[in-house]
Structure formats: C-alpha cells, structure tokens
Amino acid sequence: MSKFLKWAAILGAAFALLVIGVAIALQQWLRTDDFRQRVEQQASAALGVPLRLGRLSIDLWPLPAVAADNVQLQTRPALSVGRIEARPVWSALLLRRRLEIATLVVRKAVLPQAGIAALGAAMQKRDKAGPRPVRSEPAEGSVVVMPRSAVLDDITWIDEKGQRLTLHAEADLGGDGLLERASFQIVQGRFAGTQGAIERKPDHWPLQVDIGGGRIVGKLQLTAGKSGAQVLQGHFNTDNVEVSALTAPTRVLTGKLQAQTSLRSEFRELGTVADRMTTDTRFTVRDAVVEGIDLAKAVQTVGLSRGGITQLDTLAGQVTTQGKAVHLSNLVANSGVLSASGNVSIAPSKALSGHVNVDLASTGGTIGVPLAVGGTVDEPSVMVTRAALVGAALGTLVVPGAGTAAGATAGDKIGETLKGLFK
Numbered sequence: 001m002s003k004f005l006k007w008a009a010i011l012g013a014a015f016a017l018l019v020i021g022v023a024i025a026l027q028q029w030l031r032t033d034d035f036r037q038r039v040e041q042q043a044s045a046a047l048g049v050p051l052r053l054g055r056l057s058i059d060l061w062p063l064p065a066v067a068a069d070n071v072q073l074q075t076r077p078a079l080s081v082g083r084i085e086a087r088p089v090w091s092a093l094l095l096r097r098r099l100e101i102a103t104l105v106v107r108k109a110v111l112p113q114a115g116i117a118a119l120g121a122a123m124q125k126r127d128k129a130g131p132r133p134v135r136s137e138p139a140e141g142s143v144v145v146m147p148r149s150a151v152l153d154d155i156t157w158i159d160e161k162g163q164r165l166t167l168h169a170e171a172d173l174g175g176d177g178l179l180e181r182a183s184f185q186i187v188q189g190r191f192a193g194t195q196g197a198i199e200r201k202p203d204h205w206p207l208q209v210d211i212g213g214g215r216i217v218g219k220l221q222l223t224a225g226k227s228g229a230q231v232l233q234g235h236f237n238t239d240n241v242e243v244s245a246l247t248a249p250t251r252v253l254t255g256k257l258q259a260q261t262s263l264r265s266e267f268r269e270l271g272t273v274a275d276r277m278t279t280d281t282r283f284t285v286r287d288a289v290v291e292g293i294d295l296a297k298a299v300q301t302v303g304l305s306r307g308g309i310t311q312l313d314t315l316a317g318q319v320t321t322q323g324k325a326v327h328l329s330n331l332v333a334n335s336g337v338l339s340a341s342g343n344v345s346i347a348p349s350k351a352l353s354g355h356v357n358v359d360l361a362s363t364g365g366t367i368g369v370p371l372a373v374g375g376t377v378d379e380p381s382v383m384v385t386r387a388a389l390v391g392a393a394l395g396t397l398v399v400p401g402a403g404t405a406a407g408a409t410a411g412d413k414i415g416e417t418l419k420g421l422f423k
Helices: 004-028 033-047 090-096 113-128 241-246 295-301 386-398 402-417
Strands: 058-059 067-074 078-089 099-113 147-158 165-171 179-189 194-199 205-211 216-222 232-242 253-269 277-291 309-322 325-332 339-346 352-360 368-375 381-386
Touching: 004 309, 033 113, 078 113, 099 113, 194 368, 205 232, 232 241, 241 253, 253 309, 295 339, 295 352, 295 381, 339 368
Parallel strands: 099 147
Antiparallel strands: 058 067, 067 078, 078 099, 147 165, 165 179, 179 194, 194 205, 205 216, 216 232, 232 253, 253 277, 277 309, 309 325, 325 339, 339 352, 352 368, 368 381
C-alpha cells in the first residue's frame, strides 16, 4: 500500500510539473508581441473598430484561463474593460494552437451608449464593404471569438444622459449560436434591485423580470422572415409594477401598473433590433399620481399650468411605440375631482404634444375643457387651447364660472371647425 502511495505521489508531482511547464510555455507564447498583435488584428477585423490589449497572461486559478487586462475598443467614446478572462477549449489550444473560447468572463467594464452605437455603426459599415471570406475550418493560430457561455461582472452602462446602471449577468449559447439561458441582476444605479431570467424552450424563450415590487412575465419568439430577415416577436403581462421604477430616475407618473404588451421587430442586423421594433401596450395604473401638472388647476384658471400634481384613482389607455417615438391614445383618467381623456405623443427628443379633455366634478361632468399638452417628459405642461381661450373669455362675460368652462368647450369646437383661424 505504501509503495502504491509512493508511486501515486510521484505521478501526481510529475503531472503538476507538466502542467506548470505547459503554463509557463503558454505564458511566454501569449506575452509575445506577435500573438498579441494577431489577436488585436483579428478582433479589430471582426468588430470593425481598433482594439487594444494590455497585458496577456495565463491564469490557473480558480480555473485555467487566458486573461487580458486593460482592454479598450477605440470607439468615440471608448468602450473599456478592466479584465477579460477567456477560458479556452484546451484541446484546441494545445493541439492546434487555436484559441476557442468556452467561457468568457468580463469584469469591470464601462460601456457608454454612444460608444455602443458607434460600434454598431462600424460593424454595419464593415458588412456593407463586402462579404468576408468564410473558412469551413479555422486555421491554426486563429481565434474563435464567439464563446459558449459568458459571465459579466460589474458591468456599467451609461445612457445618453450620463445615467449609469451596473449589473451582473450570466448567459449560455446553444450549438446554433442562439441564447440558451441567461440571468441578470442590476446592483447599482437605475433600476437597482431588478433581476430577471430567460431559458430556451423548443419554440420560444420564456422571460421573467422582477422590478418595482411587481413582475413582468412573457415569452419571445424568433422566426425566419422574408429575404433572409429575422422576426422577433413577444408577448408580456405586467403585474403590480410601480410605474416610477420603469421610468427612473424620472418620476412623471407613479402608481401600480397592470399591462399587456406585444412587440415585433423584423431585422437583418442585430444592432437594428431596437430601431425597427414596434410595440403595443394596453395598460391600467391604479392610484396614479401625475407629477408636474395640475389638470384641475389648469381648467379652473383657464390658463397655463406647470408644476403641481394630479391625483387619479385610475389611468388607462394604450401605448404604441416605433423605434424611439411613443404615442399614448385612448387615455381615460378618473378621480373624485375630475375625469379626463385624450391622446399624447412623445417624440424621440422626449418632447410632448397632444390634447386632453378634462371634466371637473364640480360641473357635473357635463362640460369638458380641452387642454393642449406640451413641454417635455421631465417638465410637462398643459394649457387651454387658443380657440378655447377665446370661448372662455366670451363665456365669462355671460356667466362667470360655469360659463367660462362652457365657453372654453364651445370655443375649442369652433376652433376645430375653423382650424386656421386660431393657430
């Protein structure tokens, strides 16, 4: 028995020395300028923008991996990554000197949205320049950049306004390159505390997201479209989600949201999915509070209203989007003080435009005052339309109070008939 243990120890030590020797040899190979430049060139060609790598190394703990520190994609602004660990398929690396990535670990990345958009534009430009050569088998010394799984640790995304969110995420890809499963958790910044998961089924991807004290549940489907396009479709139910959690840090609207959403995007390039996406949502918000406008005050004063709040028992309607443009229609709001209905559009610049018709309870709900919606999402405003202002002035001369509101309603109807007169 002792002789067996002795030989086992000798074999174990020999294997450890072999592993250490291989690691040292690989360390020297990876640190050569030739290998580093080859990786930079192939990655730059694949991405369409220059990529610069810092120090390259071999890590043996906790799992063997090829690592790169201080990685930078030279977009404007730059996309930077503190550390990338590529856990390779060792048989391909040792026998064919080909770096195939089994698991990609990305740590401490800072990703401005403007830089991501620049990267997407560069990749589209590269694709339009002409088809890239296709090899049935990767050559010796090449790099296969698509990982089988990915771990994202301490990744910070910065939106167009400079607002940050930091997340942790994990994802696995199937043999066809499509998403097999993924999970994420937002740990800092916008949407902090939000978490979600998705896992592939035979014909769809079920999705669940916990956010704002409620839950979004649904499914996504990817099918073939016309002329080589792909079609992404989805259906979701939103249950008891705090609205302000979806619009953070903006708090234009608060309340508990119930909604049913469908989406569709037909695309050829992955980077165009959002731009080509259309959505349709039917929603109800309970105990809603609209920040920044006071509809009752706007009606009572027959003038411009900025600031204040409007408290509602319910707010319901339909939201449709196309790219970054948003349109709210069939809006119906009710409270003990007023009821309102109307349509509002939100431009990509976040500018508001539309009309809301408000009935005050004090008038018995028989007189609706038309208000024009303006301003921006962050600073909304409402005011009586020009035609309604003329009618309100005439109504005040006849019967103060109720006559003002009735005149505003009549004036707006006249203005609709004679559209060019009061513009």
